[in-house]
Amino acid sequence: MTSRKLLDTAIAFSFLLTSISVLPACAATQQTQTPVQSPTVQVEPEIVKPVISDLKADSMVAALGTTQVTCTATETGADNLTYNWAATGGTITGAGSTITWTAPSLSGGYMVTVVVSDGKGGASKKSVVINVPEKPNHPAVVDAIRYTRPKRMPVTIKPNMTDEEKKKVSTLVAIKYEVVELSCLAHDEDNDPLTYVWQATGGKLIGTGTNMQWIAAGEPGTYTISVEVSDGKGEPDVFQITVSVHCCSG
Numbered sequence: 001m002t003s004r005k006l007l008d009t010a011i012a013f014s015f016l017l018t019s020i021s022v023l024p025a026c027a028a029t030q031q032t033q034t035p036v037q038s039p040t041v042q043v044e045p046e047i048v049k050p051v052i053s054d055l056k057a058d059s060m061v062a063a064l065g066t067t068q069v070t071c072t073a074t075e076t077g078a079d080n081l082t083y084n085w086a087a088t089g090g091t092i093t094g095a096g097s098t099i100t101w102t103a104p105s106l107s108g109g110y111m112v113t114v115v116v117s118d119g120k121g122g123a124s125k126k127s128v129v130i131n132v133p134e135k136p137n138h139p140a141v142v143d144a145i146r147y148t149r150p151k152r153m154p155v156t157i158k159p160n161m162t163d164e165e166k167k168k169v170s171t172l173v174a175i176k177y178e179v180v181e182l183s184c185l186a187h188d189e190d191n192d193p194l195t196y197v198w199q200a201t202g203g204k205l206i207g208t209g210t211n212m213q214w215i216a217a218g219e220p221g222t223y224t225i226s227v228e229v230s231d232g233k234g235e236p237d238v239f240q241i242t243v244s245v246h247c248c249s250g
Helices: 003-032 163-167
Strands: 051-056 066-074 082-087 091-093 098-102 108-117 123-132 141-148 155-157 173-175 179-187 195-200 204-206 211-215 221-230 237-246
Touching: 051 108, 051 123, 066 082, 066 108, 066 123, 082 091, 141 221, 141 237, 179 195, 179 221, 179 237, 195 204
Parallel strands: 173 237
Antiparallel strands: 051 066, 066 098, 082 108, 091 098, 108 123, 141 155, 141 179, 179 211, 195 221, 204 211, 221 237
């Protein structure tokens, strides 16, 4: 082989190597130039909520009393708002933006809550506290003691009798060992159950509650019979009568 042929062969082989190395680079260049699509982002619409500007009610209501609770709410573009009410005690009557709340019988603080909805997913809530004070107690009151001897008409003795009433009531008397019927007339404005405690400075008391029997003392003299009436909550009321015991029929 001549030197000319060797030179031509070397040139051809070098061109072949150059072509092979250029092809991948061109392919890689074409791949990087392919456009990339951006993902589609969906934007959720903003939920508009009703605005509760006021929730009015009496701050204090007596046991079993009532008060109106009024909610003032608005929302732009919403024509029909709905009102859902709830309470931690008592009862709710009515519907819409104004309801009536009836207090329970027990004292305490009670929460009334309203949820206002627009029907499109928007809702707002507001609460108000209403206090129910403890009910004042009315103590027991003794109205009278009725005193009845055997075969005699009852005599009713009341506290704080007027002079005219005293003139119409005879003096209470008994003969020794005579059995007298006693009755206490009392009341309580709260209708609380009442207890009765009887005492006498002589003789003997038999029974319990509003009706008692008194066996007169065996010695002539003046004796007092008292009754204490209580509702278990306040001060008891005490009333007493005076009886003259004679040795014989009177």
